[in-house]
Amino acid sequence: MSTPDSTATEWDPLGPNSPLAEALLILRPKNAAAKFAFSNVVDFLQEQDYNADNTARSHYAKYIWYSDELTADPAVTHLVHSNAYLSSSSPSSSSKERMPSPVPIWTGFYFIDPKVKPLLPSRGWAVGRLSSKSLTLEKPVVDLLLTTSRRNRVARRHACLTFAQETRMACVKVEPRAAATVNNYTIPSSHGGNTAVCAKAENSIAFEDLSYTLEYTNYCRTTEGRQTLEVFLADIYGDDQPTEDALSATPTPNVTTQTIGSYTITGANLIGMGTYGRVKPATGPQGNVVVIKSMVPTRGNLQFVRSKVNMVRSLSRMLEREHQKNVLTCIDVMHMEGKVDEFHLVLEPFVENTLMALPKQSQTHWTKLEIILCDCLQGLSFLHAHNFVHTDIKPPNIGLKNLTRSLVSQTASCPPPARRLTAIILDIDSIIPIPANRTTIPAQPGTNGTIGFHSPEQERTEFDGTADIWALGVCMYRAVFGELPWRFGALGNPWNNMGDGRGIEKIAFHEKYSVVMRKVGEKRCDEMAALLDFIIDSFRFSEAAIESQKQPRPSSAESLRALIGKSEFLKMRAKWQEETGEPPESAQIGLKRPAGQ
Structure with missing residues (x-):
């Protein structure tokens, strides 16, 4: 089509009255x-x-x-x-022009x-x-x-x-x-x-x-x-569409868009903070949505940051080799040297929500919580089997893909939908490897993790992967009841071994601990038994005032087996996956099944 009127020199072909007005x-x-x-x-x-x-x-x-x-x-x-x-044929004549x-x-x-x-x-x-x-x-x-x-x-x-x-x-x-x-x-x-x-x-x-x-x-x-x-x-x-939260990471590009290497920062409005740097959604040249974590070390911690980057690279190679999909993976590292060193970690997948997105009014259906818990335990089982401890499991570090927030109160479907709800462990640079020839990590109170999610041993003596189980129990308690099981005052975790005279705080903790155990027990029913039993077992520790809670805390692998063994819903999904031959972690992009989770 051409301009409708040769005299309309100011006519805008993309203007509101143009046939092209709705061109994208x-x-x-x-x-x-x-x-x-x-x-x-x-x-x-x-x-x-x-x-x-x-x-x-x-x-x-x-x-x-x-x-x-x-x-x-x-x-x-x-x-x-x-x-x-x-x-x-006669270039000389042309050259005369x-x-x-x-x-x-x-x-x-x-x-x-x-x-x-x-x-x-x-x-x-x-x-x-x-x-x-x-x-x-x-x-x-x-x-x-x-x-x-x-x-x-x-x-x-x-x-x-x-x-x-x-x-x-x-x-x-x-x-x-x-x-x-x-x-x-x-x-x-x-x-x-x-x-x-x-x-x-x-x-x-x-x-x-x-x-x-x-x-x-x-x-x-x-x-x-x-x-x-x-x-x-x-x-x-059809209904096989990303969630609105996921699409917020890729708005229509504008002229202020920035690039890092071959990646374009597309979700500048979603910039967040991780343990050691800023986190920004970005898009790769082939359209894959990633997260870029930018770390700018100081002179004093350059070697520390280098060691973290090397650890993340090594862990990511293991994750890719064994096709583990419940832990964030680093697919590229860009090191920009100059007056200031910059490390940019390219991480997959981008997750549009975290456990923090679940409503506090305990409206999330228990089947969805079982899916989240199962995925987290699969990710932790992998880490612990390779002698890694996450050390900072908390709601902001549990990513949720394909969470439709308006549907959280509805039961999860089986067979799963085209885009199944998936939990992914984030903030992988907070992970600490267990030293060679050891089975535990010496406690260093105040140097890693988040105090309210620390197990007693993580603050006192030494800890292993079961410290992550305690922290995951705190997360799941919050997801079920809409509040944290306990909070600590200005003195911090009462089990911290750096100070004396914490007896009063410990007594208060035991009282709150008993209230929490009773609250979980009162809510226990057949359909939620697998979920609530995990919470109870995750809070085991040797100095518990409740005798049955003094037993050893289960490992991530033991917790995973117990969860699947007790959950009829997870068994039903596992049976469907076995019959269809579909791997549990498959995203199933492209299949036109119901839109629910």
Whole structure:
């Protein structure tokens, strides 16, 4: 389509009264080759009125806007005359021309509006070269016609522009043996289907020698624009959609977007703090949503931070090798040296919520709490089996993927939904390895963890992985009852061995401890037995005033076996997984099952 009135020089093709008002993306020719190819496409469309009976031409015209007047472009003029000079049989005569005659071209852009659907909505808007065969048959093979010439080396069906299911950002998918580059990232093309995300407000895209700028429109950033995109994706993926919390990490890119290495910070509004640095959601070049933890050591703790980074790398290799999905994993480390050293840890997966997101009014259904507990115990069992202790298990360090907060009071479904609720242990740089030739870690009160979640031995003598079980018990108690089992005053944990005269605090703790045990016992029923029995067992310690609680605290592996053995719900899920052959930790992205958790 062209400008409706040649006198409307100030007319905005993307304005509210324009047919393009609801376009979400603009693909604008950038280099001379792309501009010249675009102009040739317009010439091709104008050869015959596309309102006439020509299906191919009318289809290509749906996604293109061009001005109503030709404009001379210096870069295109130089390109055309350079090509003419190289192909001329008598270059000497061409060289006598001092000023090449201007080459007028049609200017404009391609646009994507989800309401103007492509040939294959599930694949997106195909881009490529004109096919003479398809023209003869009047059957278009692409949506965005980039060129009418083979000279540009663009394939008949070169790539697809679409919106990523996980991020709602624009992305480019190449066809087999086709080449494309997005923001200096070359998309692997050997088998086709590989993707690059457009994570900036203005993205540079090259299809062979044709370069373009892909821009998000202002309409794309509006509520109406997001709803339009949501409807388009719902038609393709059904209920298999990310949660609103997950999408908050990938808003429509703006001009202030920052990059670290090849990663784009997309959730700047979600910056948080970890044990040793800032945490920011980001998007990788292929569209994977990650977390970047930035650590800036001082001169005094540079070696300490290096040792933490090395430990995280080593642990992550183990996690990947054994396909453990319930512990955050480091997939890359960027070390930027200079006046100030910076370490940027790239972590997966991004989790949109933590245990802190559960309502305090104890509204979360017990089946969901069993899922969370089971996942946490699987992650801790892995760590403890490899002689690691987390040391800082608490609600903010238990990540929750695919938690729909409006559905927390509903029972978890079996079979599980397309996007199953999954718990992931976070803050992996707080993990401490048990020293070689030892089975415990010497207590260092006040140097690690969070006091309110410390077990007595973590504050007094020495501790092992069962200290994490105590802390997990505190977390699950809070999830069930909406409050912490105990709080400590200014003096801190009463079991701290750094001071004397803590007798009064210990007496108060034993009194509160008895109240907590009684409260858990009163709530115990058959359906919640597995969950509440874990809480009771997690609070075992040798100096407990209740005789039955003086028994050894179970390990993570023992706790996991006991939980699964007592939970009819977890048994039912395990049976379904065995019958279907689906691994328990599978995210099941892409299967159209119910949206519940």
